[in-house]
Amino acid sequence: MSEKSRLDEIREELEKLDISPTIFARKEIHELPDILSKDERIVYLVEGRNKINNHHIILVATDRRLIFVDKEFMYGLKVEDFSYGKISSIQYETALLLASIDIQVTDDVVEIDGVGKYHAELFCEKVRDFMSRPEEYTQHQSEPSVLDQLEQLGRLKESGVLSEEEFNDQKKKIIDKL
Known part of the structure; x- marks a missing residue:
């Protein structure tokens, strides 16, 4: 928009x-x-x-x-x-x-x-x-949406804070909560 x-x-x-x-x-x-x-x-x-x-x-x-x-x-x-x-x-x-x-x-x-x-x-x-x-x-x-959590994870991965493996583990945890 x-x-x-x-x-x-x-x-x-x-x-x-x-x-x-x-x-x-x-x-x-x-x-x-x-x-x-x-x-x-x-x-x-x-x-x-x-x-x-x-x-x-x-x-x-x-x-x-x-x-x-x-x-x-x-x-x-x-x-x-x-x-x-x-x-x-x-x-x-x-x-x-x-x-x-x-x-x-x-x-x-x-x-x-x-x-x-x-x-x-x-x-x-x-x-x-x-x-x-x-x-x-x-x-x-205080409870960010799933999309917000995934976007934040992506930013952490891009900035080098998370490795590819850590990113995938955290992403799986978020998606499994659905």
């Missing part, structure tokens, strides 16, 4: 979720085809400002993880992702028209502000839903 069609797919997903990103999120949205895996689906997306450096960012909740995307003007791209099992809390605080979201991840807090009040509440609800059942998602992520 080409990057263009994956970007169109992402835009359709956002439209179905009734999410209309502003022009300020355009750069971050364009990076999503390279960030998301091909079968990963967006559950919700909010945009706001990073409290630390005041950059415009997006927070993306997918069916697998929470992703923080900051496409900095001159300095490239910053992407951080967090499995739902590693998030200990998510909360929002509202002001007149806007809200802020604080996400506690292990020993770190991710903070964004300038989020629409309604979107902040909905985003937090979606993330809490995934946080309440992390074992399903961490198990899904």
